[in-house]
Amino acid sequence: MDCVFCKIAKKEIPAELAMETESLMAFKDIRPSAPVHYLVIPKEHIQSIAHLEGNHKELLAGLIYAAKDLAAKFDLKGYKLVFNVGREGGQVIDHLHLHLLGGWPQP
Numbered sequence: 001m002d003c004v005f006c007k008i009a010k011k012e013i014p015a016e017l018a019m020e021t022e023s024l025m026a027f028k029d030i031r032p033s034a035p036v037h038y039l040v041i042p043k044e045h046i047q048s049i050a051h052l053e054g055n056h057k058e059l060l061a062g063l064i065y066a067a068k069d070l071a072a073k074f075d076l077k078g079y080k081l082v083f084n085v086g087r088e089g090g091q092v093i094d095h096l097h098l099h100l101l102g103g104w105p106q107p
Contacts (some may be wrong), residue, residue: 041095
């Protein structure tokens with residue numbers, strides 16, 4: 001398998017890690033679309049939200065809670081959490097990932 005996120009999870013490719021647990025990790029996006037842009041991924045290869053199974057409920061909750069914790073770590077008062085699903089949904093890497101986006105200037 002030639003999945004870049006799997007390689008990051010196995011530490012075969014370096015990434016700017018923000019957090020890591022036994023089952024997931026978060027790292028800075030190399031092509032950010034917000035002042036603060038991190039990706040939260042499961043270490044297990046799951047292609048997308050469309051490929052989740054019943055046994056993944058806890059893992060999915062873990063991704064969301066990890067993003068919430070990162071938002072607090074970076075003192076984000078507001079932020080977006082985004083899952084892209086499939087090419088038609090804007091997914092570029094075929095590995096489930098949650099975008100944490102924030103840090104825009106306050107009006």
